[in-house]
Amino acid sequence: MEKHHISSYTSHGIVLTVLLTLTALSVTIAELHLGAISVAVALLVASIKGTTVLTYFMHLKYESTFFKVMVAGVFAMYALIIIFTFFDYIFR
């Protein structure tokens, strides 16, 4: 088997710390009841957390470009589906 990058235990610990901090931030902001902004912030923080999990825990950072393009393509496709559905819903 070809050589693979081995993530250190410390790096996993750092990633977890980042994820927990973002969770705390997200909950704190939600408690402030900022209305429409809180929706945007919650989804933004979730996206950052999700990207962190994909990049480090799911090891995408150390995969070949092919995997990165594949995953990015799937999310781009999903974004298009959301946009088209809302266009259809709003302008029907």
Place this chain on the structure above:
Amino acid sequence: MTNPMHDEHHDHLGSKMGMWLFIFTELFLFGGLFLVYAIFRSKYGEDFHHAAEELNVFIGTLNTVVLLISSMTVAMSISAIQKGDSGRAIRLLLLTIVLALVFMVNKYFEWGHKFEFKLYPGSPVLGNLPKGELLFFGLYFMMTGLHALHVVIGCVLLGITIPKIAKKQITSERYTFHENAGLYWHLVDFIWIFLFPMMYLIT
């Protein structure tokens, strides 16, 4: 390769690619539900607001923390097996399964509390709620239920991985199964990362 007995048809890259393709189908499964949620939220904003306030933010946050930690222990177990430390890899996987059980116990109490208030799919109380609230709870039970099913499947996969490590079928030279089981577990965490704000935080 250290184990010529099992060399036939072993394709690490191909297996991993297959796992990712499967993960994509899972993402679209939940993605479809997210889309339904988004559309109905834009239609019944007020009702979703009231219904979401019924959910326990503390238990949701606690389960988020539990799942995030479990994701780290799985990632660490893969590092351990790559370094050839089977014992540590097994211990980390066992810890992950324990955390998954903690998640499920929390879920049990959370759902149990809802059931006490006669809030469960198909209940008369739920049926009498405004349409948007009914939709919210329908999506809540459907999405967290489907996610919980994935937690159980993830536990089974990690549970299968442990004896494979013990029997040296998974080694530092060959850990594709372990890595794919880990990817599945991270998927479970990934989906929860989006479920949590949608259900518990955005009110």
